[in-house]
Amino acid sequence: MPLLEVKNLSVAYGAIKALHGVDLSVEQGQILTLIGCNGAGKTTTLRAISGMVRPSAGQVLLDGKPVTGLKPHEIVRLGMSHCPEGRGIFANLTVDENLALGAFMRRDHAAVNQDRQRVFTLFPRLKERLKQNAGTLSGGEQQMLAIGRALLARPRLLLLDEPSLGLAPQLVQTIFRIITEINQQGVTILLVEQNAHMALNVAHRAVVLETGAVAMSGDAKALASSDEVKKAYLGHG
Amino acid sequence: MADFLQILVTAVAVGSLYALIALGYTMVYGILKFINFAHSDVFVLGAWTGFTASTLLISRFSISGPPPLWLGPLVLVTAMVVCGLVGFTIERLAYKPLRKAPRLNVLITAIGVSLLLQNVGQLQFPIAPDLALPFGASPKRMPELLPDAALLTMSFGDNQVVIGLVDVIIVVSAITLMLALEVLVYRTRLGAAMRAVSFNTDNAALMGIPVDRVISITFVTGAMLAAAAGFLYSMKYPGLNQPAHEVWVLLGLKAFVAAVVGGIGNVRGAVLGGFLIALIEFMGQFVWARTLDQWFSTSMAPTLRDVYVFAVLIIVLLVKPTGLLGTPIREKV
Numbered sequence: 288m289p290l291l292e293v294k295n296l297s298v299a300y301g302a303i304k305a306l307h308g309v310d311l312s313v314e315q316g317q318i319l320t321l322i323g324c325n326g327a328g329k330t331t332t333l334r335a336i337s338g339m340v341r342p343s344a345g346q347v348l349l350d351g352k353p354v355t356g357l358k359p360h361e362i363v364r365l366g367m368s369h370c371p372e373g374r375g376i377f378a379n380l381t382v383d384e385n386l387a388l389g390a391f392m393r394r395d396h397a398a399v400n401q402d403r404q405r406v407f408t409l410f411p412r413l414k415e416r417l418k419q420n421a422g423t424l425s426g427g428e429q430q431m432l433a434i435g436r437a438l439l440a441r442p443r444l445l446l447l448d449e450p451s452l453g454l455a456p457q458l459v460q461t462i463f464r465i466i467t468e469i470n471q472q473g474v475t476i477l478l479v480e481q482n483a484h485m486a487l488n489v490a491h492r493a494v495v496l497e498t499g500a501v502a503m504s505g506d507a508k509a510l511a512s513s514d515e516v517k518k519a520y521l522g523h524g
Numbered sequence: 525m526a527d528f529l530q531i532l533v534t535a536v537a538v539g540s541l542y543a544l545i546a547l548g549y550t551m552v553y554g555i556l557k558f559i560n561f562a563h564s565d566v567f568v569l570g571a572w573t574g575f576t577a578s579t580l581l582i583s584r585f586s587i588s589g590p591p592p593l594w595l596g597p598l599v600l601v602t603a604m605v606v607c608g609l610v611g612f613t614i615e616r617l618a619y620k621p622l623r624k625a626p627r628l629n630v631l632i633t634a635i636g637v638s639l640l641l642q643n644v645g646q647l648q649f650p651i652a653p654d655l656a657l658p659f660g661a662s663p664k665r666m667p668e669l670l671p672d673a674a675l676l677t678m679s680f681g682d683n684q685v686v687i688g689l690v691d692v693i694i695v696v697s698a699i700t701l702m703l704a705l706e707v708l709v710y711r712t713r714l715g716a717a718m719r720a721v722s723f724n725t726d727n728a729a730l731m732g733i734p735v736d737r738v739i740s741i742t743f744v745t746g747a748m749l750a751a752a753a754g755f756l757y758s759m760k761y762p763g764l765n766q767p768a769h770e771v772w773v774l775l776g777l778k779a780f781v782a783a784v785v786g787g788i789g790n791v792r793g794a795v796l797g798g799f800l801i802a803l804i805e806f807m808g809q810f811v812w813a814r815t816l817d818q819w820f821s822t823s824m825a826p827t828l829r830d831v832y833v834f835a836v837l838i839i840v841l842l843v844k845p846t847g848l849l850g851t852p853i854r855e856k857v
């Protein structure tokens with residue numbers, strides 16, 4: 288059974304239909320990347336999965352159990368962590384407080400502390416900035432904070448919305464390396480990316496979204512070498 | 525000199541009450557981005573609940589003469605609990621259904637709730653001799669819970685400055701509550717959650733924060749602080765006007781001005797604004813109004829004190845539209 292299954296998902300913002308009947312599933316332990324042009328509906332898909340928008344039709348199943356209709360904070364408790372587009376940092380809180388909120392619903396303090404150390408190993412920079420207001424971090428540091436904070440919920444499934452957006456090429460490499468590392472530690476990942484090249488490189492499987500519907504899906508390496516994808520998303524071919 | 529100090533004492537006491545009320549305005553604004561116009565009526569409810577509770581307790585325990593020491597704190601807690609429950613109910617019934625509605629709808633609802641409280645407060649179902657529930661339409665006098673004692677008397681020649689027990693109790697209680705709030709907001713997990721919700725509700729929910737509950741708690745906290753302010757106010761000024769009286773409206777308005785001047789949405793700003801507004805109100809009356817009266821040989825000084833408050837509001841809004849401690853919201857993308 289896949290860890291996450293999305294069936295026939297449709298979302299409308301008022302009169303605007305953003306998704307029509309999207310199907311996808313993420314296997315336990317894998318990275319699935321969701322790529323597509325601006326406005327294709329990638330963010331909307333993640334928002335519907337994590338309960339931030341209510342779908343007009345379709346289902347989201349976590350461990351085979353429907354979570355559609357649950358509130359976002361209830362879904363977090365089931366082991367899904369959503370690192371939103373634009374990072375979702377609380378700029379008025381310190382780095383330390385942001386991290387603490389990542390573990391908001393956890394009571395296993397010893398384990399939270401271990402996870403904090405793990406996050407600091409991944410992002411040593413955060414440790415130096417703990418008492419600083421998160422709004423004063425650089426864009427890249429904010430991205431690290433967002434990912435680190437999401438990890439502190441100890442998710443089984445991590446939704447990442449464009450983690451490489453606006454980062455210098457070198458930092459993009461680092462972020463993707465860390466995504467792989469997190470995945471190897473056992474976290475299943477649904478990765479939305481504009482950087483299709485890097486995303487297809489780290490992912491096991493991929494789904495291409497076009498105007499709110501699935502255009503292609505399959506093995507990431509196979510898609511990366513398909514002509515359509517090369518032409519539309521990899522900028523050559 | 526003595527006059528000046530005496531007025532300073534009053535300004536600090538009243539300022540601490542403005543600050544308590546302003547905190548409720550600012551907390552609700554911080555989290556829901558609307559002005560809860562019904563907040564000043566919760567303050568009035570606090571004063572009247574204090575009156576009702578102390579009258580009932582005094583007759584229930586047949587207290588005559590100076591009341592025992594436990595009465596004041598008990599009445600304070602009662603008023604806070606009652607107003608907390610009312611605040612909870614208001615939020616649940618009136619504001620929560622409008623979470624996704626335009627701000628204007630919520631604002632108008634708040635005005636409606638305010639009118640409702642003012643008018644329900646004037647109903648009178650007799651429950652005891654000379655006591656009606658809710659509160660009736662005629663003014664009442666708050667029973668004396670404190671001996672009318674001077675804690676400190678300073679002499680300046682012929683004049684005296686008196687620091688009354690009631691002033692000290694007001695300031696000490698208010699500051700204790702403010703410190704408790706400071707600890708809650710800046711030192712606890714719940715406080716961090718409140719600040720997160722106030723920054724971005726959607727993203728706060730993604731942290732696993734139960735947003736609705738945090739909003740509820742914020743409302744209740746604000747209502748309890750207003751209740752405390754109402755009760756403390758009625759100890760200093762025991763003549764209680766009927767719940768819809770303009771004196772109450774003006775007090776609530778000044779506390780609101782305090783919140784705006786301090787920087788609405790900012791907890792420390794509300795405290796600063798509260799003290800500042802009271803100082804300007806009373807000092808303006810004392811210093812400036814005398815000068816005016818001398819110049820124009822009138823005696824309009826007392827009636828002008830509200831003018832200073834709103835003048836300060838206008839000046840602050842012109843010079844620093846976000847208020848003294850307010851910061852414009854920036855989000856890095």
Ligand SMILES: Nc1ncnc2c1ncn2[C@@H]1O[C@H](COP(=O)(O)OP(=O)(O)OP(=O)(O)O)[C@@H](O)[C@H]1O
Binds near residue numbers: 326329
């Ligand atoms: N709150 C909203 N109200 C109305 N329309 C919206 C809203 N959010 C998104 N849309 C529309 O839904 C469609 C899908 O948007 P979405 O944000 O999911 O795209 P995306 O694939 O994430 O794009 P990008 O790569 O630019 O982030 C777009 O046409 C967008 O204009």
Ligand SMILES: [Mg+2]
Binds near residue numbers: 329330331372
């Ligand atoms: Mg997007």
